[in-house]
Structures are given as C-alpha cells and as structure tokens.
Amino acid sequence: MTARPKVAALVAAYNAERTIRDAIDPLLAATDCQVYVVDDCSRIPVGEYLQNADGRITVIRLEKNAGPAAARNAALTEILAAGFDYVAIADADDISAPDRIAKQVAFMEANPKVGACGTWVRNFQDGVPDATYIKRRPGDPRAVRDLMFFNIGVSHASAMIRCEAFRRVGLYSQDYPAAEDYDLLCRIGKAYDVANIEECLLDYRLSPGGQSMARRRRQLYDRLRIQLKYFEAGAWRAWAGVARTLAILLMPAGLFDMLRSNLRARSSGNSID
Numbered sequence: 689m690t691a692r693p694k695v696a697a698l699v700a701a702y703n704a705e706r707t708i709r710d711a712i713d714p715l716l717a718a719t720d721c722q723v724y725v726v727d728d729c730s731r732i733p734v735g736e737y738l739q740n741a742d743g744r745i746t747v748i749r750l751e752k753n754a755g756p757a758a759a760r761n762a763a764l765t766e767i768l769a770a771g772f773d774y775v776a777i778a779d780a781d782d783i784s785a786p787d788r789i790a791k792q793v794a795f796m797e798a799n800p801k802v803g804a805c806g807t808w809v810r811n812f813q814d815g816v817p818d819a820t821y822i823k824r825r826p827g828d829p830r831a832v833r834d835l836m837f838f839n840i841g842v843s844h845a846s847a848m849i850r851c852e853a854f855r856r857v858g859l860y861s862q863d864y865p866a867a868e869d870y871d872l873l874c875r876i877g878k879a880y881d882v883a884n885i886e887e888c889l890l891d892y893r894l895s896p897g898g899q900s901m902a903r904r905r906r907q908l909y910d911r912l913r914i915q916l917k918y919f920e921a922g923a924w925r926a927w928a929g930v931a932r933t934l935a936i937l938l939m940p941a942g943l944f945d946m947l948r949s950n951l952r953a954r955s956s957g958n959s960i961d
Contacts, residue, residue, distance in 0.1 A: 692770070692771065692772070693719075693720045693721050693722045693772065694720050694721075694772065694773040694774055694793060695718065695720055695721040695722070695772060695773070695774045695775070695776050695789055695793060695848075696721070696722050696723075696724055696763075696767040696770070696772040696774070696775050696776070697712075697715040697721050697722070697723045697724065697775075697776040697777075697778050697789070698724050698726070698760055698763050698764065698767065698775050698776065698777055698778065699711060699712065699715075699723060699724065699725045699726070699778045699779070699780050700726050700728060700756050700759045700760055700763075700779065700780065701725050701726065701727050701728065701730060701734055701780035702727075702728040702729075702730055702753070702759075702780070703730045703731055703732075704730070704734075704780035704781055705730070705732050705734075705737055707780060707781040707893065708725070708734065708738065708780045708781075709738070710783050711778055711779065711780050711781060711782055711783060711784070712725070712738075712745065712778075714783060714784040714785065714786045714788065715776070715778060715784055715788075715789065716744060716745075717786040717787075717789075718786075718787075718788075718789035718790055720789065720790075720793065721744075721776070721789050722744055722745075722746065722772070723744060723745045723746070724745075724746045724748065724763040724766065724767060725738065725745060725746070725747045725748070725780075726748045726750065726759040726760065726762055726763045727747060727748065727749045727750065728750050728753050728754060728755070728756075728759040729749075729750050729751060729752055729753040729754070733749055734747050734749070735747045735749060746766070748762055748763055748766070750762060755862070755865060756860075756868060757860035757861065757862045757865065757868040758860075758862055760777075760859075760860050761859045761860050764854060764859050764860075765859075767851070768851055768854060768855060771851075772851055773850070773851060774792075774793060774796060774848050774849065774850060774851060775848070775849045775850075775851060775854070776788075776789055776792065776847075776848045777844060777845060777846070777847045777848070777849070778845065779845045779892075781893045782845050782890055782891060782892050782893055783890070783891040783893075784846075784889065784890050784891075785888075785889040785890065787889070788807065788846075788889040788890065789848075791807075791885060791887070791889060792805060792807070792848040792885065792889075793848070795883075795885055796848060796850065799881070799883065801829075801880060801881045802829065802850075802880060802881045802882065802883050803849065803850050803852075803853040803876045803877075803879060803880025803881065803882060804842065804847050804848065804849045804850070804853060804873060804876050804880065804882050804883075805842065805847070805848055805882070805883045805884060805885060806825065806841075806842025806843045806844070806846045806847045806848075806883075806884045806885070807843065807846040807884060807885045807887060807888065807889035807890055808822060808823060808824050808825065808843075808846075808884070808885070808886060808887055808888040808889070808890075809822070809823040809843040809845065809846055809888065809890045809891075809892045810822050810823075810888050810890070810891045810892065811823055811892045811894055812891055812892070812893060812894065813893070813894040813895075814893065819894060822888055823843060823892070824886070825841060825842060825843065825884045826841075826884060826886075827883055827884045827885065827886040828883070829881035829882060829883045832877075832881075832882045832883055832884060833877060833881075833882070834925055836873065836874060836877055836882070837915070837920075837923065837925035837926050837928065837929035838925070838928070838929040838932055838933075839870070839911065839929075840867075840869060840870045840873055841873060841877070841882055841884075842873060842882060842883075842884055843890065843892065844869035844873070845890060845892055846889060846890040846892075847869075847873075849876065850880070853876050853879065853880055856879055857872075857875040857876055857878070857879055858875065859872075860872055864910040864913065864914060865906070865910070866903065866906040866907040866909075866910045867907055867910035867911050867914055870910075870911060870914050871910075871914050871917075874914060874917075874918050878918070905937065908933055908936055908937040909937065911933050912930065912933045912934065912937065915929050915930050915933060916930065
C-alpha cells in the first residue's frame with residue numbers, strides 16, 4: 689500500500705486556465721505532496737482542462753463564487769479529515785521552486801515549535817522586467833513576531849502550515865475578506881512560532897494593474913481591524929503598527945505609491961505594504 693503523503697498543497701483557482709499548470713507542476717515535483725485545487729466557480733471548470741494522470745490532483749468545484757477564505761476552507765475540511773501533516777498554500781498564478789516543499793518540510797520537522805513558515809518571494813510581472821524584485825522577510829520567529837504588529841510576517845502564498853495548527857486555531861475567517869491571511873497568521877502566532885526560510889522559493893506574479901484603490905483601502909481597513917482585535921497595549925510596536933496603518937489609510941494614493949516605489953528601489957523589496 690502506498691503511504692499517504694505528508695503534504696497537501698492547497699491551490700485556490702479562479703479563471704486561472706492560463707497559469708495553473710505552471711503553479712501545479714512544481715508542487716507535483718515533490719513526491720510527498722498531494723494537490724487540492726479549489727475551483728471557485730471559474731467560467732471554465734478546472735476539471736475540463738487540468739490533466740490528472742497519476743491521481744495526485746483533487747479538484748473541488750464550488751457552484752458559486754465564494755471568495756478565497758471560503759474556497760480554501762472547503763479544501764481544508766477535506767485535507768484535515770484525510771490526515772495530512774502539513775498544508776502548503778499556493779496561488780494558481782504563482783510558481784513554486786521544485787524543491788520548495790522538500791525544504792519547508794525539512795524546516796518544519798527540525799523546528800517543531802513553528803506552526804507556519806514562509807519563504808522569500810520574487811515578485812514579477814509578465815513582460816515587465818523592471819517590476820521584478822525580491823520580497824525578503826526575517827527568518828527568526830522573534831523578528832517575525834515583531835513584524836506581525838505592522839503587517840503579515842510571511843508571504844501567505846509561500847506558507848506551509850501544520851494541520852494541527854488549523855485544528856487548534858481554526859480555519860480562515862470570512863470576517864476580513866481582504867486580509868483573511870493576516871488574521872489566520874495572527875492566530876497561529878499566538879499559539880506557535882512563525883518563521884521564514886531565508887531563501888527565494890516562490891515566484892509571485894503581480895497583476896498588470898496592481899490592486900484597485902478600493903481593494904487597497906479595504907485591505908488596510910481589514911488590517912486595522914485585525915491589529916485592534918489582537919492589540920497588546922504593553923507593546924510599543926502594537927501602537928506603532930496601528931498608527932502606521934492609519935497613516936497609510938489616510939495617505940493620498942499617489943503619495944503612497946511614490947513612497948513605496950522609492951523604498952523598493954533602495955531596499956530590494958522591503959516595502960511598506
């Protein structure tokens with residue numbers, strides 16, 4: 689009998705027929721990985737074009753578009769029931785390094801107090817070489833915890849999370865539709881260490897137009913709500929994080945984009961997002 693893989697890769701897909709194969713193939717390069725694709729009611733059902741020759745891909749089709757949190761929760765219900773050890777988050781338009789899964793599993797096995805770990809990420813935009821930069825976040829859990837007062841401490845698209853962490857803190861909340869990943873990592877960070885592998889193991893595809901201003905403000909609003917929900921009055925970074933989010937929320941869009949671009953140019957990707 690073939691042993692059950694340790695890892696379930698969770699890929700949320702919506703109208704991703706152009707990119708999903710590039711997202712899934714590197715995950716299947718890890719022999720210890722089963723891929724779960726949640727089709728969030730795409731115009732072309734994923735099952736119609738995604739080949740599944742060796743049976744390592746499970747497609748879950750939602751009849752109505754539910755959004756990222758509900759879509760991922762639909763897969764997590766099956767993943768947790770199946771008894772996997774880890775969940776590797778992946779987006780349908782990103783590209784993992786072929787050894788991403790193996791390196792994250794080795795890290796998690798060597799660090800049992802870590803509930804979630806991410807990696808450095810290379811952000812890129814198709815056809816725009818100047819848009820490429822590496823997003824570096826600290827590896828040490830103490831530094832990640834400090835960063836979490838300001839924003840998410842790992843790239844969610846690169847995260848590997850223990851299944852026991854989901855069982856302990858719960859699944860994605862639908863109360864924060866633009867920052868459900870930040871809320872989840874805050875909850876995990878209350879019960880476990882959160883860390884990063886200081887190596888670029890994911891290529892993250894930027895959308896051509898970036899985020900709309902309405903989406904950006906919703907994300908900042910949800911971030912502020914989460915910061916207040918987990919507020920630690922005795923930590924100066926909690927106060928600084930709230931003040932920073934408020935300042936960005938009130939900042940004119942043009943000024944924010946200019947500051948972010950200048951900071952990226954100077955720091956190779958340590959942006960103020």
